[in-house]
Amino acid sequence: MLTVFWPDQPATDWEYTGYLAAAFGAFGGLLAIATLAQLRFDALSRLQRVAPWMLALAFLLGLWETITAKLGVLPMPFFPPPQALLEVVVDDWVRLAEGVLASLRLLAGGYFLGAALGFTVGVAMGWSHAVGYWMHPILRLVGPLPATAWLPLAFFAFPSSHSASTFLIALATGFPVTVLTWSGVASVNRAYYDVARTLGANQSFLILKVTIPAAMPHVFVGLFMGLGNSFAVLVIAEMLGVKSGLGWYLQWAQGWAAYANMYAALLIMALIFSGLITLLFHLRDRLLAWQKGLVRW
Amino acid sequence: MVTHSAVSKNTPPADISPVRGAALSIREVSHTFELEGRPLAVLERVSLSLAPGEFVAILGPSGCGKSTLLRLVAGLDFPSVGSLSLAGQPIDGPDASRIIVFQDPTLYPWRTVWSNVALGLEARGLLASHRERVNDVLRLVGLAGFATAYPRQLSGGMSQRAALARALVNDPKLLILDEPLGQLDSLTRIAMQEELVSLWQRTGFTALLVTHDVEEAIFLASRVIVLSERPARITAEVVNAQKYPRHRGDPQLAELRRQIMGHLGLATSW
Numbered sequence: 001m002l003t004v005f006w007p008d009q010p011a012t013d014w015e016y017t018g019y020l021a022a023a024f025g026a027f028g029g030l031l032a033i034a035t036l037a038q039l040r041f042d043a044l045s046r047l048q049r050v051a052p053w054m055l056a057l058a059f060l061l062g063l064w065e066t067i068t069a070k071l072g073v074l075p076m077p078f079f080p081p082p083q084a085l086l087e088v089v090v091d092d093w094v095r096l097a098e099g100v101l102a103s104l105r106l107l108a109g110g111y112f113l114g115a116a117l118g119f120t121v122g123v124a125m126g127w128s129h130a131v132g133y134w135m136h137p138i139l140r141l142v143g144p145l146p147a148t149a150w151l152p153l154a155f156f157a158f159p160s161s162h163s164a165s166t167f168l169i170a171l172a173t174g175f176p177v178t179v180l181t182w183s184g185v186a187s188v189n190r191a192y193y194d195v196a197r198t199l200g201a202n203q204s205f206l207i208l209k210v211t212i213p214a215a216m217p218h219v220f221v222g223l224f225m226g227l228g229n230s231f232a233v234l235v236i237a238e239m240l241g242v243k244s245g246l247g248w249y250l251q252w253a254q255g256w257a258a259y260a261n262m263y264a265a266l267l268i269m270a271l272i273f274s275g276l277i278t279l280l281f282h283l284r285d286r287l288l289a290w291q292k293g294l295v296r297w
Numbered sequence: 298m299v300t301h302s303a304v305s306k307n308t309p310p311a312d313i314s315p316v317r318g319a320a321l322s323i324r325e326v327s328h329t330f331e332l333e334g335r336p337l338a339v340l341e342r343v344s345l346s347l348a349p350g351e352f353v354a355i356l357g358p359s360g361c362g363k364s365t366l367l368r369l370v371a372g373l374d375f376p377s378v379g380s381l382s383l384a385g386q387p388i389d390g391p392d393a394s395r396i397i398v399f400q401d402p403t404l405y406p407w408r409t410v411w412s413n414v415a416l417g418l419e420a421r422g423l424l425a426s427h428r429e430r431v432n433d434v435l436r437l438v439g440l441a442g443f444a445t446a447y448p449r450q451l452s453g454g455m456s457q458r459a460a461l462a463r464a465l466v467n468d469p470k471l472l473i474l475d476e477p478l479g480q481l482d483s484l485t486r487i488a489m490q491e492e493l494v495s496l497w498q499r500t501g502f503t504a505l506l507v508t509h510d511v512e513e514a515i516f517l518a519s520r521v522i523v524l525s526e527r528p529a530r531i532t533a534e535v536v537n538a539q540k541y542p543r544h545r546g547d548p549q550l551a552e553l554r555r556q557i558m559g560h561l562g563l564a565t566s567w
Contacts, residue, residue: 189403191399191401191403192403192405194368194371194373194391194397194399194403195397195399195403195463196416196420197373197391198371198372198373198391198392198393198395198396198397199393199396199416199417199420199421199463199464199467200391200392200393200417200420200421200467201416201420202420205419205420209416209419209420210405213405213407213408214405214407216407288407290406290407290408290447290449291406
């Protein structure tokens with residue numbers, strides 16, 4: 001309502017004011033209809049739970065709309081109104097989508113590589129004294145180094161910026177996964193091995209069916225930490241070397257002083273990263289359903 | 298009916314129908330640990346023989362080395378001196394014919410009760426042909442309704458029954474019981490003692506039990522071995538020739554109890 005009937009600041013031309021208003025109206029209307037009709041769907045109880053947040057969100061959006069497009073309190077190019085973000089998403093969606101795909105591809109490659117290597121090294125370190133003896137000092141020395149410190153060297157040593165970034169993301173993911181897998185394996189209850197051995201288990205059975213499942217809660221902590229690290233490295237690598245992805249888009253938009261584009265890219269980034277963490281939480285809840293009192297996301 | 302000699306005259310148990318257990322022989326076993334660079338003698342020249350299907354209990358002061366002896370029998374550790382054998386075969390490592398049940402049930406929390414019980418068969422590649430056996434054993438210990446439950450959903454007594462089922466599914470020749478009822482409350486404990494006797498009678502394994510509880514030893518076993526302080530030596534052997542099922546109120550049990558207390562140096566309180 002506010003969006004439609006309060007004219008924008010003069011000397012601006014936000015083309016998408018109407019569309020934004022329509023979208024707000026449609027969503028609000030839908031909610032109102034659902035509430036009035038007293039629909040007895042399961043979804044409704046969930047909707048009721050999030051209702052206070054919906055109202056707060058509507059209020060904040062309204063405030064944002066008011067102080068930017070309507071009153072012009074905040075200096076204009078730096079603080080665009082919501083419809084400007086909508087405009088960016090609609091007009092520039094091809095470039096944004098390309099950025100999202102490029103980022104996800106890079107992230108997935110590096111993350112899976114780092115997680116797989118970290119897991120393998122962690123299990124080997126926990127299981128074999130020799131591997132532990134040789135890997136531990138290396139991990140102690142190199143582990144605390146932020147992966148981004150390798151950046152100049154990596155871009156010089158690797159044939160392409162893509163492979164260099166994959167390496168950096170793998171490094172950022174691999175370190176916490178290795179350490180936590182290792183500590184998980186080391187903290188497995190010794191009696192689990194005694195019991196399995198008297199029941200006739202051989203070495204590979206012990207590793208696959210006792211060590212790894214028992215270490216999984218620790219491994220997931222490492223996977224979460226690694227995922228967080230990998231986001232940071234991804235964005236920095238894209239800003240500094242890779243010529244694609246959302247990080248690069250941010251940098252590029254800054255060069256053009258296209259602040260709306262930056263906000264839109266940040267918003268999309270937040271949604272994607274949050275979505276990925278949610279995905280990992282779901283995976284953990286599924287695999288570790290035997291645990292009690294899991295942390296919710 | 299009571300002998301105090303260290304050499305046993307192994308009486309074949311008359312109360313179990315199919316004897317499927319094997320004879321255990323422990324010959325002159327001594328064991329020493331390294332503790333902070335110094336040797337610590339734990340067992341001293343322990344010799345003990347169990348007839349097939351016999352139920353023998355070991356009593357002794359805490360920390361005397363009872364659990365060490367069981368680990369040697371299970372093949373999880375090797376003695377410094379002496380030898381052990383089951384049915385004439387030297388014990389040179391863990392084997393599914395000798396299964397140990399600990400005080401802590403040590404169920405795998407990520408496996409359901411059913412797959413906990415199935416673990417031994419799975420590890421030896423026998424699960425595909427023996428799935429029904431898992432169900433049978435679960436029925437035997439009264440956990441048929443909890444096959445799909447996770448260990449955290451079980452009570453202490455149920456967990457220990459699951460641990461017993463996990464051992465019994467492999468049809469062990471020797472069941473090694475390391476204070477299996479030690480963590481249970483006294484009522485559950487009494488019920489489980491009776492269940493243990495009936496499982497033993499029905500399945501016919503040889504049983505070697507370590508316990509702190511004198512009454513439990515007398516109630517369950519046909520022979521009670523008393524160990525000394527560390528390093529553990531066998532100081533006495535008390536035979537309980539009473540038939541199963543036994544009754545706790547029996548005056549004969551009270552008399553045996555008084556004798557054993559004497560061997561443990563606790564006679565003054567009796």
